[in-house]
């Protein structure tokens with residue numbers, strides 16, 4: 001009989017790292033229901049809520065990133081890294097994983113470093129077309145590196161790279177709720193065209209401003225809206241809507257837990273161009289307007305977006321132009337059924353299926369020592 005499978009999964013910071021981790025865990029559990037999975041995240045970050053909500057146990061490390069503006073503060077950061085490594089060592093010793101998975105984000109640094117130093121095989125998953133700092137540092141120690149974009153040999157040893165695509169949560173891509181029921185779930189008219197706005201897992205100032213500055217147009221549009229503001233901006237945007245007055249065709253939310261239903265409800269999505277969001281649009285086949293964040297390393301969201309836009313699989317609106325034209329563009333497209341159909345058709349061709357499954361197989365092979 002094979003031994004009990006024990007896996008550590010570490011990383012987080014934003015949904016773009018957390019949700020791929022959860023879907024890898026789900027895929028492992030689907031194959032090995034008795035597998036023991038321990039998440040390790042960063043205290044105070046989003047994974048500390050989202051991972052338990054997905055049904056997994058998580059332990060938090062007091063880790064954070066270096067402060068490039070205030071160098072003196074980094075003495076405290078060094079102490080936190082040291083403390084995190086000690087705590088990671090204890091977690092690893094107690095849990096005794098057979099394999100470790102890192103999905104990027106601060107916590108995966110100490111966790112995978114400790115695992116590698118104890119001879120536990122490590123796999124890392126990089127979601128973007130531009131590798132994150134932690135993953136770049138861990139690449140030497142990892143046995144396998146799962147990626148979603150071509151050309152990642154720029155960052156990682158070519159012989160370790162496996163092209164898997166980004167794992168997306170099963171309940172997001174396999175949502176069975178009908179369009180009508182999904183709209184009712186969000187308190188909307190089941191028969192009215194619907195636009196969903198999402199600013200990534202944390203919300204996006206520009207997308208929010210593109211709505212806030214045009215609430216008159218929103219109210220008079222023959223369309224309804226689900227507007228995810230992000231937790232940070234929610235109070236401000238909710239107040240702006242309250243000050244404007246009643247807008248029955250608008251639902252404002254800080255965070256959407258059931259993204260499967262939100263996508264089902266929508267005829268058109270407006271979104272940032274984070275890697276997991278893009279993978280979801282491709283797999284579900286959603287007409288989307290992408291407004292890449294200009295505030296990310298190497299402008300990687302624009303690269304993520306252009307991979308679709310160049311194939312007529314998404315519409316691109318530059319961040320700086322969004323407050324002026326995003327809403328008008330969306331209202332034009334949502335009423336153009338031929339355009340919606342061609343966008344849907346083209347984006348569907350770009351989805352890499354079964355990513356979580358393929359990665360889970362690689363994790364299991366490493367655990368059993370079959371590299």
Ligand SMILES: CC(=O)N[C@H]1[C@@H](OP(=O)(O)OP(=O)(O)OC[C@H]2O[C@@H](n3ccc(=O)[nH]c3=O)[C@H](O)[C@@H]2O)O[C@H](CO)[C@@H](O)[C@@H]1O
Nearest residue numbers: 014015016019127200201228255256259274275276277296
């Ligand atoms: C500002 C920033 O640093 N963004 C990065 C971050 O984005 P971010 O965390 O926004 O990640 P993605 O766009 O890749 O994924 C967002 C995920 O959150 C989910 N979701 C979103 C909103 C919501 O209300 N509910 C919900 O469940 C989406 O379904 C998706 O699964 O990580 C991505 C993956 O490494 C990067 O490509 C992004 O550049």
